[in-house]
Amino acid sequence: MDSCIYPPAEDTFLLIDAIVDDRDFMQRYFMSLPSLFVEIGVGSGTVTSQVAASCFDDHAKTLYLGTDIQYPALHRFQQFVPSVATEKQRIVEVVQGDLLTFLRPMDEWVCIFNPPYVATEEEEYWRGQHQRSDIATWAGGILGRQLVDRFCQQLCELTRNSRRVLLYLLLVDTNQPTQVMQFLQTNGNFCTLEINHRRVGWESIRVYRCWKRSFSALK
Numbered sequence: 527m528d529s530c531i532y533p534p535a536e537d538t539f540l541l542i543d544a545i546v547d548d549r550d551f552m553q554r555y556f557m558s559l560p561s562l563f564v565e566i567g568v569g570s571g572t573v574t575s576q577v578a579a580s581c582f583d584d585h586a587k588t589l590y591l592g593t594d595i596q597y598p599a600l601h602r603f604q605q606f607v608p609s610v611a612t613e614k615q616r617i618v619e620v621v622q623g624d625l626l627t628f629l630r631p632m633d634e635w636v637c638i639f640n641p642p643y644v645a646t647e648e649e650e651y652w653r654g655q656h657q658r659s660d661i662a663t664w665a666g667g668i669l670g671r672q673l674v675d676r677f678c679q680q681l682c683e684l685t686r687n688s689r690r691v692l693l694y695l696l697l698v699d700t701n702q703p704t705q706v707m708q709f710l711q712t713n714g715n716f717c718t719l720e721i722n723h724r725r726v727g728w729e730s731i732r733v734y735r736c737w738k739r740s741f742s743a744l745k
């Protein structure tokens with residue numbers, strides 16, 4: 527695989543398990559089934575392809591949108607994911623873009639993000655983002671949070687008037703996830719809950735479900 531493409535790893539599979547196991551919540555939250563999934567930073571395309579293939583057996587009308595800043599990842603996604611999803615008659619599209627900048631406000635959708643979360647010097651983070659090299663697949667800057675923080679700001683802004691928005695976000699303890707969750711609660715009116723975690727070496731990786739507070743009765 528091209529070195530600019532993040533190969534599926536433990537975090538990838540933890541995220542997939544969390545989302546697939548959360549089907550019941552999704553159905554209750556959307557009062558049927560979500561019609562749009564957007565994955566930011568698709569990398570190898572494994573998350574979207576697995577979710578599209580295994581989340582909802584009887585729902586062919588869902589659009590799965592994948593985005594990344596890396597062209598090699600998008601090229602692979604374009605070739606690999608539709609062939610997996612077509613068996614299930616899913617609609618899959620790919621867009622080159624920086625985080626959520628390509629999206630307009632929408633009322634109901636699911637967002638998935640396994641960000642570059644490794645703590646690095648700020649300079650290394652910017653190098654990855656600007657040169658769009660393999661560094662961008664893992665370098666997260668100070669506390670591994672610089673891209674996560676930009677993403678959360680964009681998400682809160684974009685979903686200000688949305689009704690049902692559901693985010694699955696993967697973080698590691700170094701990112702200080704509690705602060706990230708507090709930001710989403712305060713600035714985006716999101717409820718948040720940790721739904722999966724695993725210890726990998728010295729780091730704990732965690733998956734959070736974040737959903738618009740108007741539906742906080744759902745647990």
Ligand SMILES: C[S@@+](CC[C@H](N)C(=O)[O-])C[C@H]1O[C@@H](n2cnc3c(N)ncnc32)[C@H](O)[C@@H]1O
Binds near residue numbers: 537573
């Ligand atoms: C940790 S990898 C996750 C890849 C894949 N989703 C997975 O779970 O295996 C992070 C991904 O985010 C992408 N990325 C980095 N900066 C980005 C940005 N500003 N906008 C969109 N994607 C970005 C990287 O290219 C990489 O594919």
